[in-house]
Amino acid sequence: MKNQEIARIFNELAEYLEMEGVAFKPYAYQKAALTLENLKDDVAAIYQQGGLKALKKIPGVGESMALKIEEYLKTGKIQYYEEFKQRLPIELNEIMAVEGLGPKKAKILYEHLGIRTLADLEAAAQAHQIAPLFGFGAKTEANILEAIEFVKRSKGRFLLGEILPLAEAVRDRLSRLPEVEQINIAGSVRRMKETIGDVDLLAISRAPDPVMDFFVSLPEVVRVWGQGHTKSSVRTKPGFDMDLRVIPAPSYGAALQYFTGSKEHNIALRKIAIDLGYKLSEYGLFKGSEIIAAVSEEAVYQALGLQWIPPELREDRGEIEAAAAGKLPKLIDYTDIRGDLHVHSNWNGGAHSIADIAAAARQLGYDYVGIADHTKFLRIERGLDEATLEKRNQEIDRLNQQLKDSGHDFTILKGCEANIMADGSIDITDESLAQQDFVIAGVHSQFKMTPEQMTERVITAMHNPHVDIIAHPTGRILKKRTEYEINLDQLIQAAQATGTVLEINAYPERLDLDDLNILKAKQAGVKLIINTDAHHIDQLRYMKYGIGQARRGWAEKPDIINAWPVAEMLKMLK
DNA sequence: GCTATGGATAGCCTAGCATCCCAATGCTA
Known part of the structure; x- marks a missing residue:
């Protein structure tokens, strides 16, 4: 799909035009x-079917942009963009990632110092060439150096799984202060976004100063950026920043709404406010100087004629239209999950015995747990061969009998995470697969194939009558490895046709499928399962990250098979 | 440059903050 490439060029054009002061x-x-980034259909296909006219039907695309898209599809280039790039050959993605630098300053830096890359920028700042420039100063130069460090260390984003536990711990400690009346996590953490820039905390307090004192002296804090009565900002040990704002109770709802975002969602809301003759800001919804709503989020949404929208949906991807029509989905809830089907035991690379895993799963309130040990191809994880799998299954039978004898209504399910070989075959025999309650199959080798080959490979595996679930369907590792090239639309079609379930892998580095692909699968009627891929019983708690992504992908209880009673779920499997 | 309204033209999300320079600009959320 060329959508992302064209979107990137349009974004850079926006920055170039900003430089020109247009x-x-x-x-x-x-x-x-933004529209292109989130477009389900391939622009190339749209153009092929309906030409320029069809391109102009894309919201936000008119005559001029349609021509540019056409030009890109035909020649692989957009002349208008190439001219900018030649005149201002700046690595925009690198320079703009530095906090404090925008298009205007980037242009000045290029024209006066020839700065094109992050390395150029760092060298110039270290040589103190930046401070003397007009509009800059010693302070800006120092900030640039610090921001470069941050970009280099983390690319500026952290995994939800790295951030959420600490954010919740800080929230809970603050909530125990007598001065704190209420406290919430806002921002992209509240929206359960897969990666996070920083943490926003919002509190109500009549005595903010002791709250702020407590906040900036938390043991996790390594640096205080600023401390005031309404806002304090710190850097934490793991490297991300945390802001605490204290809001007066009467405007708390408006502030929570505002600071939860997303930016796109808020922009769309403000437009609705304007259409109704109102003005929406972090202080409330106003008609002139009269306050219409502010105390709760529900009140703000209601005054705009909308249902309250769950944070995970607030991305301006149609949730506002749905809320206006009273047709928001009834999202899968964090308490709906009945079991986890992707847990590794110490029979292969996992840390705990099957008995320990079962105990931990029961403690989480599950009805069942599925042991999905690796199969023999994965030597590094001590994958099991057919004979060992059989022995392991005997142990599971024994444990199930024990559970039954002691009156527990809990089942351990026998399964495996088998490997999809390059030709689409599975690395253990069909007889062995047939003995499992469920089979997850995944790609764990030879990631670099052409998209056609990789798609064919996985679809072949789906046609195996024993393969119930495809593990982590795109193979991405956040911040480390992009997804392997695979045609997900075809994959979804094949899943639908073969009755194969696609996994939402909740492991923080994976979160695969991602939110947009979850939505695609749901719309195609494909069933999904949220699994943790836990190798340690503590990792069973990763489930909530998967549920968060499922909610971001509009998934409802009927879409997620491990939210169903165990008998129904097993019936769904092949 | 796009959209909506009406057939050529108006309007595009908002507020606060830091920085640099002492009123304005750029950036961020």
Whole structure:
């Protein structure tokens, strides 16, 4: 799909136009880029079927942009963009990632110092060449150096799984202070986004100063960026920043809404407010100076004619229209999951015995747990061969009998995470697969195939009558490895046709399928399962990250088979 | 440059903050 490439060019064009001081065009390009990024259909296909006219039907795309898309599809280039790039050959993605630098400053830096890359920028700042420039100063130069460090260390984003536990711990400690009346996590953490820039905490307090004192002196804090009565900002040990804002109770709802975002969602809300003759800000919904709603999020949404929208949906991907029509999905809840089918035991690479895993799963309130040990191809994880699998299954039978004898209504399910070989075959025999309650199959080798080969490979595996679930379907590792090239649309079609379930792997580095692909699968009627891929019983708690992504992908209880009673779930499997 | 309204033109999300320079700009959320 060329959608992302064109979106990237449009985003860069927006930045170039911003450099030139052009009004409104940057916004137009940004908007079109955002639409393209989230477009389900391939622009190339749209153009092929309906030509320029069809392109212009894409919201935010008019005559001029349609022509540019056509040009890109035909020649692989957009002349208008190439001219900018030649005149201002700046690595925009690198330079703009530095906090404090925007298009205007990037242009000045290039024209005066020839700065094109992050390395150029660092060298110039270290040589103190930046401070003397007009509009800059010693302070800006120092900030640039610090921001570069941050970009280099983390690319500026952290995994939800790295951040959420600490954010919740800090929230809980603050909530125990007598001065704190209420406290919430806002921002992208509240939206359960897969990666996070920083943490926003919002509190109500009549005595903010002791709260702020407590906050900046938390043991996790390594640096205080600023401390005031309404806002304090710190850097934590793991490297991300945390902001605490104290809001007056009457406008808390508006503030929580505002600071939860996303930016796109908020922009869309403000437009609705304007259409109704209102003005929406972090202080409330106003008509002139009269306050319409502010105390709760529900009140703000209601005054705009909308249902309250769950944070995970707030991305301006149609949730506002759905809320206006009273047709928001009834999202899968964090308490709906009945079991986890992807847990590794110490029969292969896992840390705990099957008995320990079962005990831990029971403690989480599950009805069942599925042991999905690796199969023999994965030597590094001590994958099991057919004979060892059989022995392991005997142990599971024995443990199930024990559970039954002691009156527990809990089942351990026999399974494996088998390997999909390059030709689409499975690395253990069909006889052995047939003995399992369920079979997860995944790609764990030879990631670099052409998209056609990889798609064919996985679809072949789906046609195996024993393969129930495809593990981590795109193979991505966040911040480390991009997904392998695979045609997910075809994969989803094949899953639908073969009755194969696709996994939402809740492991923080994976979160695979991601939110957008979850939505695609759901719309195609494909069933999904949320699994942790736990190798340690503590990792069973990763489930909530998977549920978060499922909610972001609009998934409801009927879409997620491990939210069903165990008998129904087993019936769904092949 | 796009959209909506009406057939050529108006309007595009908002507020606060840091920095640099002492009123304005750029950036961020």
